[in-house]
Amino acid sequence: MFVAGQPLMRPQGHEPGEPSKEGFCNTMHARDASNRPRGVDLIYRELRDRICLLRYPPGSMLSENALADEFGVSRTPIRQALQRLEFEGLVVSRHGVGTMVRTVDLQYLREVYALRLKLIDLIAEIPPARITDDDLELLTQLAGEARELRDRRDPEALARVYHRFNEELSLAIGNQPLREIADRLFWQTTRVWLQLLPEMTWEDEVDYIVDEIESVLQALRRDDMEGVAAVRRKHMVLCLGRINAYLEGPILALP
């Protein structure tokens, strides 16, 4: 059945026999030479993006057969990607019925936002990973891309910018399990803002995002992680306020 290996833990380094990779990740993602995801991971990311960019709105039915045809693979890898999306709460599968993009449960959304607010403080307390000049450069570029969208209403593009912004900030989290958690919670909630964006004033929303990116950028230049946390907290609360205004009941009762 199983071969009893050395029952001791590995003192430091990497998995035995595993090729040395920078940024050893718990859930290792398959990547090719150019560090781009491939295989099942590529499918997973593509589907996640489609869901979180509302190309698959909540309630949509996803067909394993159709996806298999589109990606040129069999149902097996598709099912793996969908199973992962189900673990992360973005879809739900039922035998004989189909796989549906989950609608957002308000109670769950409240709890996720309450948790994310708390985690922002935690992230600031923990010594951050090193920020390179390239990272700051990318953030500057993202702020520019967002600003350019002010005169061209393109919600999906704006959402994509925000996703990249979040991805970049995630890299600064100096605690790997916390980073994984923060990412999961982000993807669980990011659809809601985009869903309500048509009801908002476009220019205001662009300005909010530009302000958030630039404020974070300034704080990062000062190595002021508490400042980053304050900015993110402020914008999250503001965003929640705007969301609350368009929902029947308030999403989050602030403490």
Added chain:
Amino acid sequence: MFVAGQPLMRPQGHEPGEPSKEGFCNTMHARDASNRPRGVDLIYRELRDRICLLRYPPGSMLSENALADEFGVSRTPIRQALQRLEFEGLVVSRHGVGTMVRTVDLQYLREVYALRLKLIDLIAEIPPARITDDDLELLTQLAGEARELRDRRDPEALARVYHRFNEELSLAIGNQPLREIADRLFWQTTRVWLQLLPEMTWEDEVDYIVDEIESVLQALRRDDMEGVAAVRRKHMVLCLGRINAYLEGPILALP
């Protein structure tokens, strides 16, 4: 490809078309009438227990074919369970080689423990779920079971008691995503203590656990969640101290 459903989120309640279930869970687990897991979920839990009880020591190779034979199913459900275990960081699969129970990475372990210590405080801050008398009764019983093990050295049984203790406390976490996160982190770290238990003094370890359960019980009776957090924090730090004593470098540099 997909049918555009109602693009609005569901105001409250449950998934449309989903049978009303108490304790709506994000990652819904298949259960039969008696609320016991079945199918893939049963296999997943069984394998997770075997790994965390060290019946599959770190470094062991798991054979999909052997597991399929043992559980009387094909490789497909086995692979689903293993994939989930891989998401949660307990095993690692490599094409052409096999599926190995992961050894514990010290750096990752440090980060998980640091995070768990922070989350304990968070759990206390959030309004808890209601504790029933049945829960208190179960905790009392668990303390008794642990006490009985003082004269019968049975590490696996003691670990099982502690797992049930943690499972019960998890139910008191009033924030569902936080509960899921705390559970995952628990299963990622619980092997380490058990692994080093043979080096410890058996009676002392039993006493520690009995003390933790009973102290938590007293705090719960007072509805003192901050007290529960204090007890858990204290015991986690103590446990870390004992672990540090038997490892080359300290696992966690306490702040």
Added chain:
DNA sequence: TGTCTACAACTTGTATACAAGTACTCTGCT
């Protein structure tokens, strides 16, 4: 017309055959 039933057309879940990859062994040569 309303209702109940059987069926057909889907869906996801499972079993199985095959492809791809790795590691070890045994052989043959230097």
Added chain:
DNA sequence: AGCAGAGTACTTGTATACAAGTTGTAGACA
């Protein structure tokens, strides 16, 4: 002896056929 290389016996990953389940619909019948 030492070493290179083909081959073999495993492993996981993928494709496909089939089983199980659900839903809507057509049709018989009251």
